[in-house]
Amino acid sequence: MNDIKTAASSLLTAYIKDTPKSLKLIDSYMVYVLLTGIIQFVYVVIAGTFPNNAFLAGFISTVASFVLAANLRIQTNPKNASQFPTTSPERAFADFLACNVVVHFAVANFLG
Amino acid sequence: MSTESSSTVARVLKPTILILIAIVAISSRLFSIIRFESVIHEFDPWFNYRTTQHLVKNGFYDFWNWFDEKSWYPLGRVVGGTVYPGIMVTSALIHNVLHFFNFPVDIRNVCVFLAPMFSGLTAFSAYLLTKELKDSSAGLLAAAFLGVAPGYISRSVAGSYDNEGIAIFLLVFTFYLWIKAVKTGSAFFGLLTALFYFYMVSAWGGYVFITNLVPLHAFTLLLMGRYSNRLYVSYSTFCAVGTLLSMQIPFVGFQPTRTSEHMAALGVFGLLQLYAFAELVRGYIPPKQFRTLLRGGVVAVAVIASFGLTILSFSGVIAPFTGRFYSLYDTGYAKIHIPIIASVSEHQPTAWTSFFFDLQMLIFLFPAGVYLCFKELKDEHVFIILYSVFASYFAGVMVRLMLTLTPVVCVSAAIAYSTLLDTYLETSEHVLASTKPAIAAAATSAPTVIEATTSDSKATGKKTAAKAAAAAAAAAAAKSTDAEAKAHAKSAASSEKKRFPIFNLDSRLLVILQLTWFLFMFAWHCTYVTSGSYSSPSIVLASRQQDGSQMIIDDFREAYYWLRKNTKEDAKVMSWWDYGYQMAGMANVTTLVDNNTWNNTHIATVGKAMSTSEEVSYKVLRHHDVDYVLILFGGVIGYSGDDINKFLWMIRIAEGVYPNDVKETNFFTPRGEYKVDHDATKTMRESLMYKMSYYRFAELYGSGNAVDHVRNARMPAEGPTLSVLEEAYTTENWLVRIYKVKDLDILGRDLKDSTAFDKGRVRKVSSLKKK
Numbered sequence: 001m002n003d004i005k006t007a008a009s010s011l012l013t014a015y016i017k018d019t020p021k022s023l024k025l026i027d028s029y030m031v032y033v034l035l036t037g038i039i040q041f042v043y044v045v046i047a048g049t050f051p052n053n054a055f056l057a058g059f060i061s062t063v064a065s066f067v068l069a070a071n072l073r074i075q076t077n078p079k080n081a082s083q084f085p086t087t088s089p090e091r092a093f094a095d096f097l098a099c100n101v102v103v104h105f106a107v108a109n110f111l112g
Numbered sequence: 113m114s115t116e117s118s119s120t121v122a123r124v125l126k127p128t129i130l131i132l133i134a135i136v137a138i139s140s141r142l143f144s145i146i147r148f149e150s151v152i153h154e155f156d157p158w159f160n161y162r163t164t165q166h167l168v169k170n171g172f173y174d175f176w177n178w179f180d181e182k183s184w185y186p187l188g189r190v191v192g193g194t195v196y197p198g199i200m201v202t203s204a205l206i207h208n209v210l211h212f213f214n215f216p217v218d219i220r221n222v223c224v225f226l227a228p229m230f231s232g233l234t235a236f237s238a239y240l241l242t243k244e245l246k247d248s249s250a251g252l253l254a255a256a257f258l259g260v261a262p263g264y265i266s267r268s269v270a271g272s273y274d275n276e277g278i279a280i281f282l283l284v285f286t287f288y289l290w291i292k293a294v295k296t297g298s299a300f301f302g303l304l305t306a307l308f309y310f311y312m313v314s315a316w317g318g319y320v321f322i323t324n325l326v327p328l329h330a331f332t333l334l335l336m337g338r339y340s341n342r343l344y345v346s347y348s349t350f351c352a353v354g355t356l357l358s359m360q361i362p363f364v365g366f367q368p369t370r371t372s373e374h375m376a377a378l379g380v381f382g383l384l385q386l387y388a389f390a391e392l393v394r395g396y397i398p399p400k401q402f403r404t405l406l407r408g409g410v411v412a413v414a415v416i417a418s419f420g421l422t423i424l425s426f427s428g429v430i431a432p433f434t435g436r437f438y439s440l441y442d443t444g445y446a447k448i449h450i451p452i453i454a455s456v457s458e459h460q461p462t463a464w465t466s467f468f469f470d471l472q473m474l475i476f477l478f479p480a481g482v483y484l485c486f487k488e489l490k491d492e493h494v495f496i497i498l499y500s501v502f503a504s505y506f507a508g509v510m511v512r513l514m515l516t517l518t519p520v521v522c523v524s525a526a527i528a529y530s531t532l533l534d535t536y537l538e539t540s541e542h543v544l545a546s547t548k549p550a551i552a553a554a555a556t557s558a559p560t561v562i563e564a565t566t567s568d569s570k571a572t573g574k575k576t577a578a579k580a581a582a583a584a585a586a587a588a589a590a591k592s593t594d595a596e597a598k599a600h601a602k603s604a605a606s607s608e609k610k611r612f613p614i615f616n617l618d619s620r621l622l623v624i625l626q627l628t629w630f631l632f633m634f635a636w637h638c639t640y641v642t643s644g645s646y647s648s649p650s651i652v653l654a655s656r657q658q659d660g661s662q663m664i665i666d667d668f669r670e671a672y673y674w675l676r677k678n679t680k681e682d683a684k685v686m687s688w689w690d691y692g693y694q695m696a697g698m699a700n701v702t703t704l705v706d707n708n709t710w711n712n713t714h715i716a717t718v719g720k721a722m723s724t725s726e727e728v729s730y731k732v733l734r735h736h737d738v739d740y741v742l743i744l745f746g747g748v749i750g751y752s753g754d755d756i757n758k759f760l761w762m763i764r765i766a767e768g769v770y771p772n773d774v775k776e777t778n779f780f781t782p783r784g785e786y787k788v789d790h791d792a793t794k795t796m797r798e799s800l801m802y803k804m805s806y807y808r809f810a811e812l813y814g815s816g817n818a819v820d821h822v823r824n825a826r827m828p829a830e831g832p833t834l835s836v837l838e839e840a841y842t843t844e845n846w847l848v849r850i851y852k853v854k855d856l857d858i859l860g861r862d863l864k865d866s867t868a869f870d871k872g873r874v875r876k877v878s879s880l881k882k883k
Contacts, residue, residue: 007401014396064352071299071345095299
């Protein structure tokens with residue numbers, strides 16, 4: 001248990017030290033989205049899924065936002081630049097926007 | 113010819129070849145139109161056609177909310193929520209676009225030509241897919257193969273207006289986009305994959321194949337230790353967006369979150385998230401600490417996941433597999449539990465001959481192509497290997513799934529074929545490319561080397577200067593210490609390290625000619641199969657008479673036309689479910705059951721009405737307000753797909769629901785035979801189906817000579833009598849017979865008595881007249 005504690009603390013310090021600011025911004029967005037998803041899930045467990053489509057739309061919206069933000073984070077991370085030779089950060093952002101437009105169009109349709 | 117100009121030629125040639133392939137693919141599907149006319153085929157297409165007409169006439173909103181009260185009387189059917197609307201929307205869109213540009217094309221022609229047009233697009237997407245795997249020449253071969261392969265033509269001839277017509281294009285194109293997404297790691301291609309997946313979901317129930325194959329690919333890559341950020345980006349984009357989009361189709365609804373068929377996708381999605389997170393953490397801390405963290409994380413996730421799964425499966429949130437899917441794993445399942453699935457011939461296991469019949473030489477090139485994929489084994493080759501393994505299995509289980517196998521067979525056969533061509537044609541290309549440097553290298557190297565190689569090439573008889581020079585270049589690179597020569601010949605030598613060049617013209621010619629001969633045979637076989645087996649509309653039959661002239665049998669349309677013109681608008685016509693869609697589409701009458709087999713009980717009720725005696729079945733008919741009964745009878749012209757031959761299925765399905773009224777064993781003679789002649793059992797002879805089929809049949813032939821040509825049975829001279837039905841219409845070749853259900857007797861008598869009474873009077877009158 002103690003090992004885990006020290007590992008976690010070293011992880012935290014390394015993260016704060018080594019991560020560029022733009023990635024931290026994306027990370028905070030992802031944490032926010034994650035929390036929204038968890039709140040929705042807890043609500044569903046307590047109150048039931050009744051308008052099922054509304055719940056699914058909301059929940060999948062958070063999952064998709066999270067995943068798309070993760071895509072953006074991976075593609076704009078300078079460490080990964082060699083893996084994505086054709087994707088510039090601007091292109092990654094454009095992809096992010098395009099995906100979000102499609103997702104939220106479907107979400108709005110699904111909310112009912 | 114220099115390499116530069118040859119690439120220019122290739123740039124012009126490739127689109128030309130692709131266009132020619134598309135033209136061939138389209139025109140080889142037009143046999144039925146040339147022979148018969150532009151008409152919708154078979155059964156299911158008639159429903160698609162009818163709904164498309166509705167869509168074009170009443171608009172999308174009305175189509176979406178359409179409640180069809182003319183089918184499944186008295187239940188009706190919510191059409192908007194129980195169809196895959198992809199094909200109808202596609203053809204309505206094409207129709208409206210053409211009309212916008214003032215091309216007044218009839219919707220029927222759009223429907224008839226939809227599948228051939230999409231086959232051209234399928235060939236193009238096969239080109240794209242194979243190009244990602246090997247190169248564009250293999251791509252062209254794949255396009256040509258898929259364009260004419262009978263396995264695909266069987267479901268996409270002109271007039272075969274069915275979901276598969278566009279679904280195979282979508283399948284191949286979605287797979288292309290997926291491979292492209294994995295290769296580039298672009299979220300944009302992931303999005304496109306999801307969008308085309310959505311189109312596929314809207315078009316065909318076979319979308320489940322994609323839903324499972326793509327996650328399987330991702331999972332396999334994960335197991336092979338090939339996780340990459342590209343995989344994460346492409347898969348998570350596809351899965352998140354694709355799942356959401358697929359739920360927009362009402363027929364699919366919440367299934368992606370409920371049924372087991374879709375769970376694999378979500379499971380791999382979750383796994384990938386965890387893996388990606390672990391990878392992220394690994395980047396920040398030293399390995400030892402990472403290991404402790406990982407151990408803690410794995411334990412936590414395992415506890416949570418097992419806890420969650422237990423709760424979900426106990427509370428029944430995740431539904432078990434549906435019957436159709438069980439029958440994919442256990443081929444005997446359907447036969448025992450669901451006769452309605454087993455009774456459809458396209459759900460039967462495939463005979464091995466049909467693999468050869470549908471794919472010809474591709475079937476033996478297919479394993480070679482898969483082997484070559486193993487040799488390369490990049491991410492996209494893993495996909496093709498998985499696809500071929502699973503599609504082969506499913507094609508073996510169910511005949512109609514041959515359709516999903518055909519694209520991968522074409523792709524891997526094209527890879528094999530083009531590798532063969534590369535091997536046997538390569539030297540000449542290599543000579544062309546490296547003539548100049550090779551000669552230069554040869555000039556600088558020792559003359560003895562040239563002598564040795566020329567004597568070598570003498571053995572072939574026909575030697576060319578270029579060839580000798582090429583050989584010399586290779587030898588020079590190996591032996592000479594001259595650095596310049598090495599540099600010149602390096603490219604040639606490195607390509608030769610991999611493959612053995614084949615220099616001898618005769619061995620090359622032998623293989624190339626043989627391969628070309630195979631191609632000719634393949635094209636010939638495909639055309640033969642297409643014209644002979646897959647181009648019959650099945651609502652119009654053609655047969656050859658003894659003098660060789662063609663006879664068109666158009667009884668179906670004759671009967672449906674009669675129904676359309678001579679019955680009340682709300683007349684209810686009962687028939688076996690096979691003809692439901694055609695009756696609704698062509699005769700515009702209300703049907704009890706149709707090809708949408710969603711309600712087994714209702715079908716069993718119809719089966720009961722057909723297989724019980726007149727008294728019992730009259731009650732069923734009255735209960736369901738039936739005005740007419742329609743049956744198919746092939747005994748006169750020898751049409752084997754008639755209702756007497758399907759009768760056993762009706763009995764089986766009816767017995768499943770009404771075991772007290774219908775017993776299968778009562779229809780078999782004591783010796784276990786299924787007979788219709790003198791030996792027929794009492795139950796058989798009293799069943800409504802038997803009576804309707806053979807009513808007045810004996811009169812057609814004179815005394816005692818009536819022969820049923822389908823079952824080769826000599827019928828009794830005294831045919832059955834009918835009292836609750838009266839004959840309304842029988843077509844020219846007796847193929848379709850329509851009976852009217854009598855009203856209750858006005859004097860309150862039993863219908864049997866009143867019929868007997870009427871007959872007695874008729875006899876009296878006629879005997880009086882004679883006097």
